Amino acid sequence: MALIMSHADWMKNTYSLTSPRSAALKAIDQALMVRNESQAKFALVSWINAQNSKKQNWHKSVRNSKGAVADLYKQLNVLGSEVSFDSLGDEWEDFFAKNEIRKLQNAAKAKMFDGKKLELKHSVFGVARAKKDDFWSKTEAVAKSSAGVSYKAAKATKKFGSLASKIEDTIELITTGISDGPKKEIIGAVFGSSAQEFAISAAPLFGLVTSGGKAVLGWNDVIKTIDSAEKMMKIRPSIRMGDPSEALTAISQILDRQISYKARKAGIHSGAFAAKGLGLLIDGGAATNTVAGACETVAVLLNQLADFVADVREMEAANELIAAKEFDLKLFETCPILGCYYISIQDHSSIMDFNFENMGKQNWQQEALRLKYAIDPVIKKSQQLIEKSRIEIPGMASAKGVYQSSRMQRFNVWTMSKGLGRAW
Numbered sequence: 146m147a148l149i150m151s152h153a154d155w156m157k158n159t160y161s162l163t164s165p166r167s168a169a170l171k172a173i174d175q176a177l178m179v180r181n182e183s184q185a186k187f188a189l190v191s192w193i194n195a196q197n198s199k200k201q202n203w204h205k206s207v208r209n210s211k212g213a214v215a216d217l218y219k220q221l222n223v224l225g226s227e228v229s230f231d232s233l234g235d236e237w238e239d240f241f242a243k244n245e246i247r248k249l250q251n252a253a254k255a256k257m258f259d260g261k262k263l264e265l266k267h268s269v270f271g272v273a274r275a276k277k278d279d280f281w282s283k284t285e286a287v288a289k290s291s292a293g294v295s296y297k298a299a300k301a302t303k304k305f306g307s308l309a310s311k312i313e314d315t316i317e318l319i320t321t322g323i324s325d326g327p328k329k330e331i332i333g334a335v336f337g338s339s340a341q342e343f344a345i346s347a348a349p350l351f352g353l354v355t356s357g358g359k360a361v362l363g364w365n366d367v368i369k370t371i372d373s374a375e376k377m378m379k380i381r382p383s384i385r386m387g388d389p390s391e392a393l394t395a396i397s398q399i400l401d402r403q404i405s406y407k408a409r410k411a412g413i414h415s416g417a418f419a420a421k422g423l424g425l426l427i428d429g430g431a432a433t434n435t436v437a438g439a440c441e442t443v444a445v446l447l448n449q450l451a452d453f454v455a456d457v458r459e460m461e462a463a464n465e466l467i468a469a470k471e472f473d474l475k476l477f478e479t480c481p482i483l484g485c486y487y488i489s490i491q492d493h494s495s496i497m498d499f500n501f502e503n504m505g506k507q508n509w510q511q512e513a514l515r516l517k518y519a520i521d522p523v524i525k526k527s528q529q530l531i532e533k534s535r536i537e538i539p540g541m542a543s544a545k546g547v548y549q550s551s552r553m554q555r556f557n558v559w560t561m562s563k564g565l566g567r568a569w
Contacts (some may be wrong), residue, residue: 173192258334317340399477
C-alpha cells in the first residue's frame with residue numbers, strides 16, 4: 146500500500162491537547178511534510194521502538210486514538226513483506242518447521258488441561274448454606290407466630306397444592322438445560338431439601354397473603370427476563386484469529402462485559418425477584434411481618450438458584466470444550482472463563498502463535514514485543530475474572546498466571562475456605 150496520508154491529516158488525527166509531541170513523533174511529522182516514505186518509515190519504526198521500551202502498546206497511544214498511526218503503519222508496510230525463499234525446498238522446509246512447532250505447542254496446551262474440568266467452587270456453598278438456613282428459621286418463626294396455626298394446617302393438608310406446583314414449575318424453569326447431577330447438587334445446596342419439599346414449605350406462606358399467588362406467577366416473567374439477559378451476554382465480539390490486534394481487542398471487550406455483568410448480575414436478579422415479591426405486602430391481609438419476611442427469603446433463594454444455574458451452564462459448556470481438546474483464543478467466544486485459564490497459564494509465545502505467519506518479516510520482532518504488552522492487560526483481566534467467578538478448575542489456583550498473591554487475596558482465600566464468602 147502506497148503512502149496516501151497527507152501531512153495535514155496526520156497532524157490533525159494525532160493531535161492531543163494534553164500531550165506535547167515528542168522528538169520521535171516530530172521526526173514522522175517532518176518526513177510526511179516532505180513526502181519522504183523511507184524517512185517516514187524509519188521515523189515510525191523509531192517511535193514504535195520508543196513505545197516498546199516504555200512497555201506501552203502503541204495501538205493504545207493517544208496518537209492512535211483515531212487510528213492514524215495504524216493506518217500509516219500499513220501504508221508504509223512497516224511490518225514488512227512476506228518472507229522470500231531462494232528455492233521451493235527452503236520454502237517447504239520453513240513451512241514444515243513452523244507446522245511442527247504448532248503441533249508441539251498444541252500438544253502442550255492439551256496437556257495443560259488433560260484430566261481437568263471446571264467445577265463449582267466449594268466456597269459458594271458456604272454462602273448458600275447461610276441463606277438456606279435463614280429460610281428454614283423463618284418458616285419456624287411463622288409456625289410459632291399468630292399465623293402459625295393456619296400455616297401448619299395448610300402445610301399438613303397441602304391446602305395450597307396448586308401454589309406448590311407453581312413453585313416447583315418455577316424451579317424447573319430456572320434449571321432448564323443443565324444435567325441432572327449438577328441440578329440435584331445446586332438444588333440441595335440452595336434449598337437444603339428437594340424442590341418438592343421446599344415448595345410444600347414455601348407455598349402456604351404465599352397462600353396466607355392475598356396476592357401471594359400473583360407473586361409466584363410473576364416469577365416466571367422474571368426468569369424469562371434473566372434468560373434474555375444471559376442470551377445477550379453470549380452475543381460476543383468475533384475473534385479474528387488472523388489479526389492479533391483485533392483478536393486481543395475483542396477479547397478485552399468480552400472480559401470487560403463479563404466482569405461488569407458478574408458485578409451487577411446478582412443485583413439485577415434479586416431486584417427483579419424482590420419486586421415481584423413486594424406486591425404481596427401492598428394489600429396487607431394476613432401478611433404479618435413474620436410471614437412477609439419468610440416470603441422474601443423464598444425470592445432470595447430463587448435468585449441464588451438462578452445465579453448458580455448460569456454458572457453451571459457455563460461450566461458444562463467449558464467441560465465439553467476441554468473434552469474435545471479445542472484450545473485457542475476462540476474459547477473466549479464460547480466460554481470466557483475457560484479462555485481466561487487458557488491465556489493465564491501459558492507463555493506469551495504460545496498465546497501469540499496465531500501471529501505465527503509474521504515470523505521472519507522485517508519488523509516481526511518489534512510487533513511481537515508490542516503484542517506482549519497488549520496481552521499483559523488481557524491476562525490481568527483474565528485473572529480478575531477467574532478470581533470473581535464461582536466456577537474453577539481445581540488444582541489450578543496456584544498455577545502460573547492464575548494466582549496473584551496479595552494480603553487481601555490471602556484473606557479472601559481464608560474466608561472462602563470457611564464458607565464465609567468473599568471479604569470484598
